Amino acid sequence: MYTEKVIEHFRHPHNMGKMEDYSAVGKVGNIICGDVMWLYIKVHKDPKGREIICDISWETFGCTAAIATSSMVSEMAKGKTLKEAIAITNKNVASELDGLPPIKMHCSALAADALNEAIYEYLTQNQQEIPDALKRRHKRLAKEMASLEERYKAYIVKQEETRVKEAVKEEHAPD
Amino acid sequence: MDKRIYLDNSATTPVAAEVLEAMTPYFCEAYGNASSLHASGREARQAIEKGRAEIAAILGVSPSEIVFTSGATEANNLAIIGMAFAHQEKRHIITSKIEHHAVLYPCQWLESQGYKVTTLDVDKTGRIDLTQLKDAIRKDTLLVSIMAGNNEIGTLQPVEEIGAICRERGVAFHTDAVQAYGKIQLSTDSIDLLSVSAHKLHGPKGVGFLMVRKEISLTPLLHGGGHEGGRRSGTENTPGIVGLAAASSLAFNKMEETTARMRRFKRRLIDAINAIPGTRLNGHETESLPHIVNVSFQGIEGESLVMKLDEHGIETSTGSACSSPTLEPSHVLLAIGVPISMAHGSLRISTGRQTTREEIDAFLDVLPRVVEELRAISPFKVGE
Numbered sequence: 157m158y159t160e161k162v163i164e165h166f167r168h169p170h171n172m173g174k175m176e177d178y179s180a181v182g183k184v185g186n187i188i189c190g191d192v193m194w195l196y197i198k199v200h201k202d203p204k205g206r207e208i209i210c211d212i213s214w215e216t217f218g219c220t221a222a223i224a225t226s227s228m229v230s231e232m233a234k235g236k237t238l239k240e241a242i243a244i245t246n247k248n249v250a251s252e253l254d255g256l257p258p259i260k261m262h263c264s265a266l267a268a269d270a271l272n273e274a275i276y277e278y279l280t281q282n283q284q285e286i287p288d289a290l291k292r293r294h295k296r297l298a299k300e301m302a303s304l305e306e307r308y309k310a311y312i313v314k315q316e317e318t319r320v321k322e323a324v325k326e327e328h329a330p331d
Numbered sequence: 332m333d334k335r336i337y338l339d340n341s342a343t344t345p346v347a348a349e350v351l352e353a354m355t356p357y358f359c360e361a362y363g364n365a366s367s368l369h370a371s372g373r374e375a376r377q378a379i380e381k382g383r384a385e386i387a388a389i390l391g392v393s394p395s396e397i398v399f400t401s402g403a404t405e406a407n408n409l410a411i412i413g414m415a416f417a418h419q420e421k422r423h424i425i426t427s428k429i430e431h432h433a434v435l436y437p438c439q440w441l442e443s444q445g446y447k448v449t450t451l452d453v454d455k456t457g458r459i460d461l462t463q464l465k466d467a468i469r470k471d472t473l474l475v476s477i478m479a480g481n482n483e484i485g486t487l488q489p490v491e492e493i494g495a496i497c498r499e500r501g502v503a504f505h506t507d508a509v510q511a512y513g514k515i516q517l518s519t520d521s522i523d524l525l526s527v528s529a530h531k532l533h534g535p536k537g538v539g540f541l542m543v544r545k546e547i548s549l550t551p552l553l554h555g556g557g558h559e560g561g562r563r564s565g566t567e568n569t570p571g572i573v574g575l576a577a578a579s580s581l582a583f584n585k586m587e588e589t590t591a592r593m594r595r596f597k598r599r600l601i602d603a604i605n606a607i608p609g610t611r612l613n614g615h616e617t618e619s620l621p622h623i624v625n626v627s628f629q630g631i632e633g634e635s636l637v638m639k640l641d642e643h644g645i646e647t648s649t650g651s652a653c654s655s656p657t658l659e660p661s662h663v664l665l666a667i668g669v670p671i672s673m674a675h676g677s678l679r680i681s682t683g684r685q686t687t688r689e690e691i692d693a694f695l696d697v698l699p700r701v702v703e704e705l706r707a708i709s710p711f712k713v714g715e
Contacts, residue, residue: 166635167642172708187672187711190632190652190660194710215710219634219653223708259658319670323611324629324713 159254162224169223171230175213180281182273184297185266186304191218193226195270199238199278207238214270221260222267225249229267238275242290244268269297336645336690340531340683341482341510341623346574347533347684353577354535357570365567366556375569382576389583390519390542398541398559399572403509404433405552406526406541407476409563410505411437413549414474414524415446421473425502427451427459428666429486434476434507435662451477456615457486457667465496474503479511479525483650483663483679484614485623487515494521503547509539513582514590514620523547527579529571533684534578538571582684589684593621596682596691600624603695607702609713613669613677624680625650627664627673628702630711636678639701645694650677672711 158166175196185192198211212234216226229249233241246268250256276294279286286294337345357378363371365379380394387394400406411424411434426438428450435450442448449467451459459477468475475497480487490506497504498521505524511517512525513532519525524547528539543549543562555564582589601624604610609629628636633649640647650661652675660674669677680694706713 163638166638169708183710187675190658190672190675192710215708217630217709217711218632219651220638222632222653223635226708260653319668320629320672323627323670323673324609 157257158220158224159256161253162221162256165224165227165253166220169227171213171227171234172215173213174215175211178211178213180274180278182270182275182277184270184273184301185218186301187217189304191222191262191266192216193218193222193266193270195226195230195267195274197233197271197274197278209233209236209238209241216266218266219260221256224253225256225267226270228252229271233271238278241271242275242287244271269293273297334644336694338680338682338686338690338694339646339648340686341679341681342648343530343536344533344683345685346530346535347578347581349581350534350574350577354570354574357573361569363569365569366558375567378569379567379572382572385576386540386579389579390517390525392519392542393545395560396542396545398543398562399567399575400539400541400563401537401568402530402539403431403507403526403528405563406528406539407431407433407505407507408437409541409549409552410524410526410543411474411476412441413552413562414503414505414547415441416550417548418473421471423447423449423469423472425449425451425464425467425472425475425477427453427477427488429453429457429481429483429663430476430478431482431507431509434478438476447471453486453666455668456618457481457484457663458615458618459488459493461489461492461496464493465500468496468500468502472500472502474505476505476507478507478509479517480508480515480620480623481614481663482510482623483661484625484667485510485620486615487511487618487620491518491521497521497523510620510623513579513586514593514622516586529575529578532578532582535571535574538568538575540575585684590621593682593686596686596688597621597624599691600680600695601626604698607699611669611673613664613667622682625664626678626680627669628676628678628706629673629713630676630709631702631705632675633677635705636676636701639705640694640697643697643701645697648679648681650679651675 178196179199182195193216195214197209200210202208212230214226246265272293361374363375365375383394383397438448494504503523507526509528512527523544525542530536553564611627613625633651634653637649650664652658652660664674
């Protein structure tokens with residue numbers, strides 16, 4: 157069901173892991189739904205004064221498609237100007253992977269959304285003007301997140317946290 | 332890929348060589364229709380009735396109480412819908428939250444047709460509460476359908492006690508024994524209807540049976556030539572039935588030896604997986620089928636775990652939403668109170684008669700490494 161490119165990126169993901177000295181981070185998804193992605197970007201100015209994503213990394217909880225799209229979006233955005241990176245869409249990511257199974261299209265949404273959110277955070281922090289398209293995407297994501305939380309209610313998440321703690325045996329607590 | 336390690340035997344099993352050998356003559360040589368009068372037909376009939384007698388002897392019932400079907404989904408549908416249609420004066424059915432969909436969905440369909448269904452809860456280990464069952468039985472209760480052993484977590488139900496309660500209250504008792512048949516000693520004394528599938532016990536796909544007590548009348552789902560005593564029309568699947576009987580005999584003859592080995596593997600799997608931080612065992616520690624182990628790993632998602640293991644030639648399955656066509660996590664794991672995030676991170680390992688100690692060792696060598704790899708790229712760290 158997965159393309160060779162998806163499998164390849166899943167098996168050998170690029171730019172994975174946490175970044176310590178990041179400029180901004182985009183966090184999307186919800187563990188209740190089964191997919192969560194955190195995407196870190198480091199931005200610097202090139203000699204021409206353009207802001208470039210000089211480093212990028214991610215942490216993802218999710219299925220094969222979620223991991224492959226995380227890897228792919230990081231490759232696509234690395235070295236790009238912010239303006240270029242903003243233009244990356246979920247569809248672009250999926251087609252760079254030679255397509256995703258229709259039911260998995262929501263996973264590919266995660267990757268470009270996380271990039272979107274990271275750039276939004278960066279621009280906000282640096283008090284720069286935020287392009288309209290980016291604003292709209294951010295609003296849509298916030299709305300989706302809110303409706304998700306509405307659907308599952310805060311108490312379920314709370315209950316979930318306690319249940320996870322109970323579920324994992326005491327002796328397996330971290331060192 | 333060198334050699335695959337198949338640890339998904341609850342999904343299906345390889346056909347045993349002896350089973351294939353027993354079936355082979357019934358394709359090109361003894362191909363007659365068992366309803367035909369001539370020698371070829373009589374030959375097929377003889378093979379089918381021999382198979383029926385073998386299975387009946389294993390279960391301690393009479394051969395006329397075995398109805399061959401296309402598998403367990405049909406057997407379950409025949410038991411539930413066939414009972415409901417034959418006894419329309421009683422319109423209440425009791426089942427449990429962790430039944431296979433081949434039981435739950437026929438019950439839900441009957442509900443849409445105006446029947447009443449009570450779905451019993453299960454505890455954290457997956458066992459039903461006998462008091463809740465007793466309380467749920469009403470005057471118009473027709474049937475209780477509770478599985479013998481669960482296909483995802485392996486938990487065994489107290490079948491004999493359930494049967495005794497049903498007997499006392501005059502309610503018919505059906506059990507889906509797909510996973511339990513050939514794995515545990517099943518006393519059929521208090522069971523009225525029992526479903527089995529051949530491909531879960533090294534037999535062929537597409538054949539199974541429903542054991543139906545003489546006293547029980549059913550409305551058939553398939554109408555036609557009146558085969559199987561009028562309970563299931565359709566030309567008998569002679570090679571399939573021969574294979575099912577051969578697989579049953581093999582499984583029961585080797586049961587003690589096989590399940591002892593499976594239990595050793597299970598112990599070893601549970602001990603080794605428990606040593607990995609952030610894990611939990613889903614199901615019952617002891618009241619459980621010997622061949623199924625279900626565990627959850629914190630911080631990782633099951634579909635990617637199954638795919639990582641597949642990369643190493645190891646075949647398993649998961650109750651994660653990402654692997655289901657509905658994108659819902661396993662109803663069984665949710666029913667036993669597994670947190671949603673850890674239902675996403677579940678892995679089912681199921682052994683078969685062909686599974687070796689070397690395969691278990693190879694799996695346990697790979698597992699901690701792939702769990703580590705996936706945790707390294709997850710935002711959720713164990714213990715946080």
